[in-house]
Amino acid sequence: MSAELLDTPSASAAPAGPPHPLAEFWTSFRANKGAVIGLALIVAVLLMAVFADVVAPHPPNLTNDAAFLKPPFWQEGGSLTYPLGTDAIGRDILSRLIYGARLSLSIGIAVVTVSILVGTMLGLIAGFVGGATGIVIMRVMDIILTLPSLLLAIVIVAILGPGLMNAMLAVAVVVLPHYVRIARAAVIGEKSKDYVTAARVGGAGPLRLMVGEVLPNCAAPLIVQASLGVSTAILDAAALGFLGLGAQPPAPEWGTMLADAREFVLRAWWVVTFPGLVILITVLAFNLVGDGLRDALDPKLKR
Amino acid sequence: MLRFLLTRASLVIPTFLGITLVAFFLIRLVPGDPIETMAGERGIDPARHAALRTEYGFDKPLLVQYGIYLERLAHGDLGRSISTKEPVISEFASLFPATVELGVCAILFALLVGLPAGILAALRRNSVFDHGVMGLSLTGYSMPIFWWGLLLILLFSVQLGWTPVSGRIDVQYFIEPVTGFLLIDTLLSDESGAFRSALSHLVLPAIVLGTVPLAVIARMTRSAMLEVLGEDYMRTARAKGLPAWRIVGLHALRNALIPVVTVIGLQVGVLFTGAILTETIFSWPGIGKWLIEAIGRRDYPVLQGGILLIGAVVMAVNLIVDLAYGLVNPRIRHAR
Numbered sequence: 001m002s003a004e005l006l007d008t009p010s011a012s013a014a015p016a017g018p019p020h021p022l023a024e025f026w027t028s029f030r031a032n033k034g035a036v037i038g039l040a041l042i043v044a045v046l047l048m049a050v051f052a053d054v055v056a057p058h059p060p061n062l063t064n065d066a067a068f069l070k071p072p073f074w075q076e077g078g079s080l081t082y083p084l085g086t087d088a089i090g091r092d093i094l095s096r097l098i099y100g101a102r103l104s105l106s107i108g109i110a111v112v113t114v115s116i117l118v119g120t121m122l123g124l125i126a127g128f129v130g131g132a133t134g135i136v137i138m139r140v141m142d143i144i145l146t147l148p149s150l151l152l153a154i155v156i157v158a159i160l161g162p163g164l165m166n167a168m169l170a171v172a173v174v175v176l177p178h179y180v181r182i183a184r185a186a187v188i189g190e191k192s193k194d195y196v197t198a199a200r201v202g203g204a205g206p207l208r209l210m211v212g213e214v215l216p217n218c219a220a221p222l223i224v225q226a227s228l229g230v231s232t233a234i235l236d237a238a239a240l241g242f243l244g245l246g247a248q249p250p251a252p253e254w255g256t257m258l259a260d261a262r263e264f265v266l267r268a269w270w271v272v273t274f275p276g277l278v279i280l281i282t283v284l285a286f287n288l289v290g291d292g293l294r295d296a297l298d299p300k301l302k303r
Numbered sequence: 304m305l306r307f308l309l310t311r312a313s314l315v316i317p318t319f320l321g322i323t324l325v326a327f328f329l330i331r332l333v334p335g336d337p338i339e340t341m342a343g344e345r346g347i348d349p350a351r352h353a354a355l356r357t358e359y360g361f362d363k364p365l366l367v368q369y370g371i372y373l374e375r376l377a378h379g380d381l382g383r384s385i386s387t388k389e390p391v392i393s394e395f396a397s398l399f400p401a402t403v404e405l406g407v408c409a410i411l412f413a414l415l416v417g418l419p420a421g422i423l424a425a426l427r428r429n430s431v432f433d434h435g436v437m438g439l440s441l442t443g444y445s446m447p448i449f450w451w452g453l454l455l456i457l458l459f460s461v462q463l464g465w466t467p468v469s470g471r472i473d474v475q476y477f478i479e480p481v482t483g484f485l486l487i488d489t490l491l492s493d494e495s496g497a498f499r500s501a502l503s504h505l506v507l508p509a510i511v512l513g514t515v516p517l518a519v520i521a522r523m524t525r526s527a528m529l530e531v532l533g534e535d536y537m538r539t540a541r542a543k544g545l546p547a548w549r550i551v552g553l554h555a556l557r558n559a560l561i562p563v564v565t566v567i568g569l570q571v572g573v574l575f576t577g578a579i580l581t582e583t584i585f586s587w588p589g590i591g592k593w594l595i596e597a598i599g600r601r602d603y604p605v606l607q608g609g610i611l612l613i614g615a616v617v618m619a620v621n622l623i624v625d626l627a628y629g630l631v632n633p634r635i636r637h638a639r
Contacts, residue, residue, distance in 0.1 A: 034441075143321035146621070147614050148575035151594070155325070155610055158598050159332045235447055239580060242449045243595060258450055262584075269457055276450025284445040291441070 028296040035292020041285035049101040057083070057092060060099035060252040064090035069268045085270040087260065093271065096252035097278050103253045104234050104282060107168055111233035112226050115172045116179050120222060123183025124210045128191065138184070141177035149174045150239060157245045164237075164253070167246035171236045175229055182225055186218025220297040227293050231286035238279050254279045307629055315618055322614040326607040327372050331365075333603070381608035386600050391608035395590065400483025401471060402589035405581070406574045408486075408505055409513035410567065417517045418563075421524025425532065426551065436521055443518030448577055452511040452584040459507060466503050469586035473500045508585045512577045516570045523566045527559040534558075561628070568624025572617050 019027070029035055048055055070086040071078040078085060084094040122141075126134040144152060156170035157163075190196060191214060199213045240246035241255025249256055254275045261271035338355050339347065347355075356362050360371050375381075381391040417440075424436040460468045471485055472478065476497040478488045486505065489497040531537065532555055540550045579591035586592065590609065597605035 034438075139317050139321060142318050143325065146318055146322065146572070146617055147325070147610065148572045148579075148617065150576035150579050151610060151613060154579070154594070154598060155329060155606060158601075158603075158606060159329065231445060235445075238447055239449060242447075242580070243583065245598070255447075255449075258447075258453070262453065265453055265457055266461055272450075272453050272457060276447055276454065279447045279450060280442070280445060283447070284442060287441055287445050 025296050029292050032292040032295055034288045035295075038285040038288025038292065041281060042289060045101050045282055045285070046105065048098050049105050052098045052102055056095035056098040057081070058095040060091070060096045061250050062091060062095075066090070069264065069271070071268070072270050084274050085268070087257075087271050088264055088268075093274055096257060097254070097274060100252040100254045100257065100275070100278070101282075103164070103247060103251065104238070104279070107164075107171075107237045107253075108230035108234045108286070111168050111172045111175065111237070112229045114168075115175050115229065116222065116226055118172075119176045119179025120183045120215070122176075123180040124187055124215065126180065127184040127187025128206060128210055128214075134184075137180065141180050144174065145177045149236065153236060153240060154243070154245060157240060162245045162248065164247040164251065167237050167240040168233075170240070171233050174236065175232055178225055178229070179222065182221045183218060186221060187214055190214045190217050224290055224294045224297060227286055227290035231283040231290070234279065234286070235283050308626060311625055311629070312622065315622055318618060319615065322611060322618075323373065323376065324369075325614075326611040327369055329607050329610070330603045376611075381611065382604035384597075384605045385602045386597075391604055392612075394593065394605070395608060395612050397480075397483075398589050398593050400480075401485075401587060402575075402578050402582070402591060404484045404486065405505070405508055405512060405587060405589060406571075406578060408509035409511075409574065409577075410516060410570070412509050412513040413517035413520050414567070417520030418524055421521040422528055422551070422556065422559075424521070424525045425528030428529065433525075436525070440518040440521040443514045444522075446514055446518075448511055448514060449580045449584055451514060452507070452581060455507050455511060456584070466507050467500075471501060471504050471588060472497065473504075476500060508581050508587055511584070512574065512581045515573060515577060516567070519566060519570065519573075520563065523563050524559065527562045528555060531555045531559045565624060565628055568621060568628075571620045575613055575617065 018024075064086065067082060067086045067090045069088055070082050070090075072085045073080045073083050075085075082092050082094070084092075084097070086092055087096070122137050126137040147155075153167070153170040153174050156173060157166050160166040160169065187210075191209075196209060196213055199209055204213065237246055238253070238255030238258075241253045242259045244256075244259055247253035247256045249260060257275040258272065261268075261275065265272050338352055338359070338361065360368050363371070379392055381395075383390055384394060387394065420436045420440075424433040427433050456468055459465045467473070472489070476489070476494055478485060478492050478494070478497060478501075481488050481491055485501040486498065489501045537550065537554060540554045545554075575591070578589060579595060581587065582589045582591035583595050590613065594606065594609045596602075597609065
């Protein structure tokens with residue numbers, strides 16, 4: 001669908017010259033069928049989240065006293081009023097899943113935005129300044145990496161108190177070291193290259209060198225990590241929700257829905273099955289795109 | 304060689320001190336007075352409050368408090384659980400074998416399935432089998448395991464009635480803990496059926512916990528094999544007319560396993576994360592469930608001790624893996 005949209009730069013480029021980098025990127029990304037499927041799924045979830053008010057048949061928290069634990073429509077006793085059935089207090093599961101897409105996507109995007117900004121900055125500083133500052137930054141990252149991610153997130157939530165915002169903050173802290181390491185490694189690899197020296201001789205200050213010269217050249221691994229990071233963030237936040245430490249009921253967050261559904265596992269398979277399925281599909285989609293991005297952006301793997 | 308050992312081992316010290324800082328500040332960062340936090344909602348009378356403040360040293364400067372904390376730590380004193388009044392370290396010691404048993408079985412499952420799958424996928428590159436393995440492993444890698452556990456319970460325990468839903472063993476068996484690993488203890492005991500019971504309780508949790516490592520191992524084995532299969536010495540081996548099993552088994556696998564072993568070592572942290580969720584779902588009486596219950600009861604000494612001990616275990620395993628890797632691979636040993 002967006003193929004035509006992104007193909008246009010190649011058409012406008014001079015026929016003899018090399019293809020526009022974006023077009024070249026799209027060509028190799030498109031060759032990866034899994035990545036394209038992943039992208040399509042992400043677009044679908046995104047549309048679902050944006051147009052939740054229009055798409056969802058019911059409000060997410062509307063209860064119906066007459067319809068507790070109704071099965072999905074294809075089962076005996078189910079109806080199309082509640083296509084995927086209802087939960088223990090008569091809320092429409094499909095509607096809650098659709099509204100939940102808003103929460104999960106915002107979690108993923110917010111966490112990655114925060115951690116990539118802070119992480120890249122710390123990584124740039126650690127790589128450029130080095131010395132004691134660099135060592136302290138990297139040691140702190142080592143500590144975060146040593147502790148099991150969910151345990152550290154749980155501890156942070158235990159300090160701050162449960163809730164969606166605190167869970168997001170906890171997940172952002174936990175994933176931080178990946179970005180710091182990537183940015184630092186890239187800086188160390190790049191900073192002795194001629195173009196950086198040239199810029200320095202030309203009078204560029206450290207900030208200009210960091211952000212203007214080196215950062216654009218280490219963007220590729222960061223972009224790949226960001227895409228994979230969205231899936232980690234969604235998964236970790238859902239796990240915290242499942243443990244009762246993330247988004248609190250009645251928020252239609254997918255992990256929190258599963259926590260509510262646990263006690264009905266013996267009676268109503270649908271309240272357990274669907275929330276997990278959408279988590280799996282969404283996380284899988286971001287991982288597929290992340291893999292595709294890595295293949296398309298990593299020149300070493302090309303051809 | 305000694306130099307390599309010492310350099311690598313010395314790197315552990317600052318990280319460990321950092322973890323003690325995390326554990327130390329944990330209770331002090333919780334908003335409010337730490338004694339009242341520990342006492343919980345019951346409240347506490349002023350005299351006892353003052354006594355506890357002195358006992359825990361909250362009236363001293365922060366640096367002195369940290370010194371006291373480290374000194375206690377050196378004596379193996381991690382404080383007492385608020386809810387059970389038991390020493391944290393002995394609670395940890397009694398629950399730890401359950402988590403280790405689960406974790407070891409999970410890794411064994413991941414290896415038994417993941418290694419052959421990865422090897423075959425590499426040998427039949429771009430076949431249907433290869434695509435299937437890669438697709439499944441990406442799915443496993445993306446799996447919310449708390450949901451995966453519930454699904455398996457739904458299928459195997461509820462629908463088919465093959466496996467029990469929770470716990471480590473049926474209540475009618477009383478097994479004297481010798482090793483703490485029920486699979487071994489039940490074999491040592493003369494109670495018939497106890498081993499079977501322990502095993503049937505273990506199967507589902509081990510599969511759930513092993514799913515993510517399985518996906519990682521299969522992917523890693525495949526890519527390591529593909530890399531090795533393209534090497535010159537493989538062509539030489541083929542040119543010598545060696546049988547296929549020797550080429551794959553001896554020449555390729557041995558070299559391909561090096562990165563795989565490292566990856567397995569790195570899965571320890573992932574396993575603890577997974578154990579927290581798996582033990583919660585299956586009511587498995589291990590460290591993960593203990594910690595989650597401690598959160599619910601606001602039992603901060605348990606959290607403090609738990610994070611410190613788990614951090615120490617992860618660091619120890621990573622260190623052993625690194626050292627073993629250095630012993631096997633001279634290129635790592637001499638790199639500096």
